[in-house]
Amino acid sequence: MNWSEEQLRRALARPAEASSDFDLNADVTPPAGTLRPAGVLAAFHEDDGRLVLTKRASGLRHHPGQISLPGGKVDPGDADETAAALREAWEEIGLASDQVDILGAMPPHRTVTGFSVMPLVGIIRGDFTPVAEPGEVEEVFTLPFAHVCDPASYRIEKRRWRGGWRSYHIAPYGPYYLWGATARILLGLADRMRG
Template structure:
């Protein structure tokens, strides 16, 4: 798998130092007031707004792990196992519900990454968090962004994760790779982002959060 910048795209610095500088565009992980800007499925497809308006949202967090490598920075993603009750077989970030025992979104994201893919939290350098992303299933998801050194040791949980893989950050942050597709959902057509990469199909909430990462951190 090539981790280089896709041909024909303007050069973007995805080095550790450049990513640390871009962290100024994120929200801090502790302290301060975070604006309640809720992005989500209902923004991409306004017809979904009734599904989230007035709804009590359940808190969740995911980890956007940016893996640093001399060949290029990449994003860690998982493919969920086919027997899970929800989103079986789909591409996802490590993450899940924020439990009462968690000390906020960062703690939840790191705990879930440890449980799902065996990523030692001590290997993650947190940078910040993005605006919240609301799913049509009623979760308010906090995307936490962190740096990870190349080739971290991973042990996927076979009950939840069928595969762990990396996609070049340069590919995911190129807006020409952000496709708007549509399909029928509950009797109506729904638009959503998709970012097909090689044999992988990244779409839905995961692609929506990646689009949010682009808009909030990398768009000029």
């Protein structure tokens, strides 16, 4: 699949349903309670559509070493999930909000950790050299548009989790093991690209 900003815009205009870490695990009942709002940014570079991702620092308490989109929980000073995603992108990788053109949002994704994550899709305009925040980010890297936005890149694996088997989506690329919520969110975008 070739990079096309217009194709990405058309995909975002198509209807889609919310997703969840529980989608593949019908036997697991999501815990009751209020979900905490969060925002993540799927930022594609205007030149060739490469998607910016991070490898989380190995010393973090939550999800150490995992591949993720820049973003995080909505803090008291954030107006909404978009503000949280843009603030976190600045803090984690040095991406200024005025360099990102937000194209739209995808439906929220419910995580097993109790968050309702709003994925924002944007375009990085101009030159961008990431600066990883060492306390949070071990590495900043990119994946090709053709990999991220092709449903054929994704498959399902399972592992033992809390006394049972848990199935989840993966889309590995070279040394990067893209899985879990990030893979599920991006698969939702890839599915909309087909329409």
